[in-house]
Amino acid sequence: MDTRSLLDQFLKAGTDMLQGTSTSQSSSQQSGGIGDLLSKNSGGLVAGGVLGLLLGSKKGRKLGGQALKYGSLAALGAVAYKAYNNWQAQQASSGTPASASQASVPLSELPAPAVEQHSRAVLCAMIGAAKADGHIDDKERSLIDEGIAKMTDDPQLLTWLEQELHKPLDPADVALHARSPEMAAEMYLASVLVIDEESYMEKAYLEELARQLSIEPALKAELERQAALG
Secondary structure: OOHHHHHHHHHHHHHHHHOOOOHHHHHHHHHHOHHHHHOOOOHHHHHHHHHHHHHOOHHHHOOOOHHHHHOOHHHHHHHHHHHHHHHHHHHHHOOOOOOOOOOOOOHHHOOHHHHHHHHHHHHHHHHHHHHOOOOOOHHHHHHHHHHHHHHOOOHHHHHHHHHHHHOOOOHHHHHOOOOOHHHHHHHHHHHHHOOOOOOHHHHHHHHHHHHHOOOOHHHHHHHHHHHHHO
16 A cells, blocks of 8 residues: 555645645635535645545634645654654753653655555544544545545555544544554644644544553643644
8 A cells, every 4th residue: 555645645735725826726616615626637636625625624724724734744754753852852851751762763764564554644643633523424425535536546545544534533543553652743743733723622632642642741742832833
């Protein structure tokens, strides 16, 4: 499977929208709705349409907030890694020992199976956060399935995504994808991308996800700070 390619398409679509480079997409969305975007042949428009369905009306629906301008999994990982290192430095300077973990390996140096596992964990986190407000109904799931089928023809990936979209939301289940403290930090940051901080339901989900991921309060705050910086 190539989950990373699909995830990068979503992040790139968010970047384009936030930077105002998808004017034609915005016009189409106003005139014919997201369903029209999914009928287009352009990969960027389809990815934007699916992303819009996932995010619904979040944040005045700024498409996941400023953090989506990271634009790729590698960029997202770099921000999460920076936040993690900042937190470790803060812990060391305060005399509080940080959780020990193996040195993080850049995404470009990971073997293909590890990249797939990493990508799936981050996409799972984003889907979970998108579902947290309960706005995705059966019709929207059908449109999302249709759009994703235009983005990839990988049957295994399509089956996995359908399962993720249709199963009940459980932050403990999402957290199982984290294989290291650094990956947990990146999954939390990915979730912050699509959470509306003004929604009680979504804030509650994010708090529970942090608990399930064993994200310490100081690290949680640093990840949120980095997200706000964009």
